[in-house]
Amino acid sequence: QSVLTQPPSVSAPPGQEVTISCSGSTSNLENLYISWYQHVPGTAPKLVIYNDFERPTGIPDRFSGSKSGPSASLGITGLQTGDEAIYYCATWMNTYWLFGGGTKLTVL
Amino acid sequence: QVRLAESGGGVVQPGRSLRLSCAASGFPLSYYDYVWVRQAPDKGLEWVAHIQFDGSTKYYADSVMGRFTVSRDTSLSAVYLHMSSLKAEDTAVYYCARIMGSRLRNAFYADFWGEGTTVTVSS
Numbered sequence: 001q002s003v004l005t006q007p008p009s010v011s012a013p014p015g016q017e018v019t020i021s022c023s024g025s026t027s028n029l030e031n032l033y034i035s036w037y038q039h040v041p042g043t044a045p046k047l048v049i050y051n052d053f054e055r056p057t058g059i060p061d062r063f064s065g066s067k068s069g070p071s072a073s074l075g076i077t078g079l080q081t082g083d084e085a086i087y088y089c090a091t092w093m094n095t096y097w098l099f100g101g102g103t104k105l106t107v108l
Numbered sequence: 109q110v111r112l113a114e115s116g117g118g119v120v121q122p123g124r125s126l127r128l129s130c131a132a133s134g135f136p137l138s139y140y141d142y143v144w145v146r147q148a149p150d151k152g153l154e155w156v157a158h159i160q161f162d163g164s165t166k167y168y169a170d171s172v173m174g175r176f177t178v179s180r181d182t183s184l185s186a187v188y189l190h191m192s193s194l195k196a197e198d199t200a201v202y203y204c205a206r207i208m209g210s211r212l213r214n215a216f217y218a219d220f221w222g223e224g225t226t227v228t229v230s231s
Contacts, residue, residue, distance in 0.1 A: 033216070037153070045145075045203065047220075051217070088152065090218075092215070096167055097155035100152075
């Protein structure tokens with residue numbers, strides 16, 4: 001079964017930007033659609049990017065998504081302390097869902 | 109206002125059963141697919157089950173195949189996860205989520221999630 005690999009953690013000071021990567025293990029992500037979720041444990045996960053780069057209503061344009069070949073990325077600019085969370089990439093594989101292992105974002 | 113609210117979690121002994129409910133409000137239940145996703149202590153999100161909008165097709169993670177069953181009741185606007193032969197490794201917070209997207213493009217995403225319900229499997 002395929003795996004989506006994310007770095008365990010990233011950090012940056014307030015106002016700066018970060019990029020979180022999501023790499024497919026056995027297949028090019030080109031034919032898959034990646035979504036990204038922001039999760040503070042104990043609360044409802046929140047969709048921040050869908051269909052690789054589209055933003056849901058209410059998500060600020062500080063959040064962006066991109067994809068190229070075997071990997072996808074979530075970019076966050078103008079970091080705020082409220083952005084601290086665990087971010088997951090995910091994709092539908094036709095008969096099952098794949099979630100990345102999650103990346104903990106620390107804004108310090 | 110779209111809302112999903114899980115319930116039914118609790119402490120249960122290994123080998124026993126439990127049914128989780130996900131009450132949907134603010135939209136027609138039958139228009140969407142749904143998933144159950146769990147998070148074990150100190151672990152990431154793990155997909156558990158998926159049910160199509162008409163209840164005709166269901167998918168399960170290998171880890172729960174044969175033990176868990178997903179269903180829905182449009183008259184009660186609820187989605188369920190019946191869990192049997194529970195194991196310690198099923199201990200987790202269980203979330204339900206609504207699925208949006210295009211079946212034509214095979215492009216799906218979970219646009220709304222509930223707050224979760226906690227299941228603890230312990231003797």
